[in-house]
Structure formats: structure tokens, C-alpha cells
Amino acid sequence: MTANNWTAKIIDGKAIAEGIRSRIASEVSRMKELIGQVPGLAVILVGQRRDSETYVRNKTIASEEVGFKFKMIVFPENCTECEVCNALCRFNEDPSIHGILVQLPLPQLEQHLDEAKILNVISLEKDVDGFHPLNIGNLAMQGMEPLFVPCTPKGCIELLLQSGVEIMGKKAVVIGRSNIVGLPTSLLLQRHHATVTVLHAFTKNPEKIAREADILVSAAGVPNLVRGSWVKPGAVIVDVGTNPIEDRRSEHGYRLIGDVCFKEATRIASAITPVPGGVGPMTVAMLLCNTLESAKHAFNFT
């Protein structure tokens, strides 16, 4: 494959997310003014994973900026399942909280925390991450509506839409099939009438299949997996990978890179989301969106 001489448009997720956050902030002001209420978000963090702490910090800052009420509980790594579930139950019953999330992945000391069991405790009406199987089923089925679309997949689609990328009828390839990104992204692309193929660890010749994609979404968690040879000329690439790699020059001793070899891909694709500054900020913006929706529903506010 010969690289074209164009350079891909960089899709600025940070700017798009800022626009969304500013719309949310004015909605929150209006809500406060008219009914004296604001949306409330509760986050549970277990353990001290460096990346999880970063994600939670971003969510805290963002939700305070838009005027949400924010509650967080941090549990030590060796906490019990019961402690986490009790905290979730209290948030379920708290009328000032409209969105609840447990930062994943949970630490797996001797498998003492059952992720599916814990997530299942979150009340459906407050499951703003949209990871409940009922939500995923409704996302998959035609004629059904999920209460909440998972944040990262919703952010990916929003980036495409706001960049003027048509999805209907396009060939989309999703690399990775995790419950929280790959699977719901593939379902959502299909809901927008793309022809979707999902690649995973058992796929033979993923490079050849990826090269057929008009829209290529990588959520594999493998740095530099997607080389230039994986990209169809003119394709649009959404890079969901956020892989920490050691970098002594960086403040924290590491920096984040995506799944896509950015330097090679920009020579071939027509548009690409960078890491950082692409999908990441959108995930947080979509979390705020879902929480606002939930609050509006709870207060019957339009």
C-alpha cells in the first residue's frame, strides 16, 4: 500500500468536549435557577491504581466545573465486597445522587471483589456508565432504547458526528470486544447503520480486515498495534487506547499513547483522534451528559 501525501485532520476531542461541557454548565445553571436543584454524581474508587486515580480526578474536576454535586468514596484495596455494596445502596437511595459509577477495573486480590455482582447493585436509573446487561441488551436490540449509552462508545460516535463523518452504510471495524468499550461501540455503530466487524484476539489476519474499514475504532489496549499498513487510505480512525508507557521526561514518569501508530496513520487516514486529547475528554463529557439526563428525568425537568 502506498501512503498518500495528505495529512489526516486531527479530531480535537478536547475542544469538542469543552463545547459539550459548556452546554451542560448552562443547563445546570438553568436547573438550579428554576427548581433549585443540581445533578449529583457519586464515584467509588477501590485501591490506588495510578490510571484509575487519574480518571477519577478528571471526572471530579469536570463535574465540579459544570456545577454538579459530587460525592466520592475511596476504599482500600483490601476492602470487602459488602462494604462496596453498602456504599452503593446508600447512593441508590440518596435522592441528591443521579449517577453512580464504580471506577473499573477493580483490584483483584484473590478475586475477592466480584465485578459483575458489584455493578449489579447499582440502580438501573443511576447506572450512568450503562454497563448493566439490560442496558446493553436494549442497546443491541432494534426498537429498544437503552436508558444510558456507555460513555466511551457514546463519545466515539459523538466525535464522528461532530466531525461530519457519515456512519450509515460505512464499513466499520472495531478492534477489541471488551464489555465497556469494544462491544457497546460495535452495537452503537450498528445502530447508526454501519456494517460492523469486530476483531479480537482470535481473529486471523486482523491487518487485512482493518484495511477494509472506512471507520476504524481501536480499543485493544495494545500500544502501536495499528500500523500504517492497517489503514485504508482516507479512513477515519478513532483511537480509544490509553496505554501508559514509561517516560522519564514526563512529570509523572509516564505518558499515555494510543493503540494506533499516529505518525504512520496520519499519512494515510483522512481523520484521526489523538491520544491524549481525543476520546478521553469525550468519555468524561458523556458521563456528565448521562448524569444530567438522569437528573432531568428524576426532577421531571425539561
Next chain:
Amino acid sequence: MTANNWTAKIIDGKAIAEGIRSRIASEVSRMKELIGQVPGLAVILVGQRRDSETYVRNKTIASEEVGFKFKMIVFPENCTECEVCNALCRFNEDPSIHGILVQLPLPQLEQHLDEAKILNVISLEKDVDGFHPLNIGNLAMQGMEPLFVPCTPKGCIELLLQSGVEIMGKKAVVIGRSNIVGLPTSLLLQRHHATVTVLHAFTKNPEKIAREADILVSAAGVPNLVRGSWVKPGAVIVDVGTNPIEDRRSEHGYRLIGDVCFKEATRIASAITPVPGGVGPMTVAMLLCNTLESAKHAFNFT
């Protein structure tokens, strides 16, 4: 594409289904002998669609043959949603019933029957068709287990497995994305680690994509859609289409044909399911399977 000179193996769904039904019959005998109970299946039919009546008749005969208790309620086309829901509630509460199904599609006189709403009334533990969104979500998600796998998709996979077709790592293409066949079949193939692409009405150049498939499942409901040129040499074809076409020589004035042009496909594929006698009998066998499973669970019988 040049056709090879082989002739595809015809996958005998009728024989495979008979084997499964006979295993179910002995399980039912054993259950009756040991605990004095048998599985119970309840079917609701609304209206007089010719094909629905045929399907229901097949289910009746099959479930009586294996020794199930069988209950059926037939409603006129102009019945109310409430009447259907009340009947479903009675079956939900009836401890002698372990599987409940509403024959789809429902008649749509002025949209007076909301399919999603009606299906939602069926108790999850008795939803042997597996169409509940929670079940579909659990089918889609890794690490989760659906209570019941929808019958036709389960039958398709069973045909592949019993014919010695390896699924893991294969390229599978599913034509059609209906909630009851296309979608759950694609999810189930992915669960078996195929690389799955779903084609639908908005797909561009479906022929080219289909021709890449090692396993091609057609559930489009379009007679003779899949011509020889859609088939990769050596592919395995599962034809879910059951399209009635007029045939004056036939007893009922019509006969069923598949989505696949059988004559052309058999020259190119390595194996193919016929219509009738392929997926159809398997759907009924899987319904019996699911109902037996449900009864064993209810009676705590192993």
C-alpha cells in the same frame, strides 16, 4: 469466481434434531420416574397467519412427542393487549409451566399490540425464547451467562458443532440483524470466537463481504438473495430463511424456500443446510432443550 467441482455436504437438520429430541424424551421419562413431574410449555398464538400456525403446530407435536405438558391459547387477531398479558401472567404463576412463548410476529391491526411490552410480561425464568433484553445483554457480554439462548441461533450453532465445523477464529458473516435471529446469532458466533460481520439493508456491496465468509449465515428473509457469487469456495452455509412461495403442486398451495440459491451454492460451498429440513427442525429442538433446562432448574433436578 470459478465454481469448484465438488458438491456441498448437506447438513441434515432433521436427523440432528431427531437425535436431540430423543435425548430429551429419555430425560423427561427419567424425570417423570424419579420425581413424578414433566416440563410444561405454554404457547400463545394471536391471529391466523399461515406460517405462524405451521410453526405452532410443529412445536405442539414435538413437545407432546417428548412427553412435555403443553398448553396453548389462541386469540383472535382483534384481541386486546390486556387479554394477552393476562394470559401470560397466569402462565407465569402456573408452577406446571416452565417455558412460555408468544408466536411472533404479532398481527399489527392499527399497532394495537405492543410486541416489546407483551414480551416483557413473560417471567425471565420462563422466557425460553430468550428474547428479553436482559438475556440478549448477557449473551452479548463476556463473563455473563444468559438464562436461555434464543432457539434459532442456538440451533444454527448446534448444527455447525455437530457437523464438525470449527468456529473459533473463522470469519463469519450474518446477513440480517433482526432481534430474534440475526442479532443473537452474531452475538453467539462471537461468543464462540468467530470474527463476525453483520450485513443489513444499508450495507454496500454485501456480495463482496459475504464472499469473504468461512461461515455464512443468512437470515434476511429474501428468497434466493444469496447467489453462487456470494459464496467463498469451501464455505459453510446456514440458511435460516423460510420464505413461502406459491406452488400449485404442493398440498397447501405453497412451499418454503431459503435465502440461498441452493443449486448454485451447493457447487461452491463445502456444507450447507437445506430448507426445509435444516435450521427449522433445530429451532423446535432447541425450544424443547430450553424448556427442559428451565424445568430441571425449577425442580432442582440434575
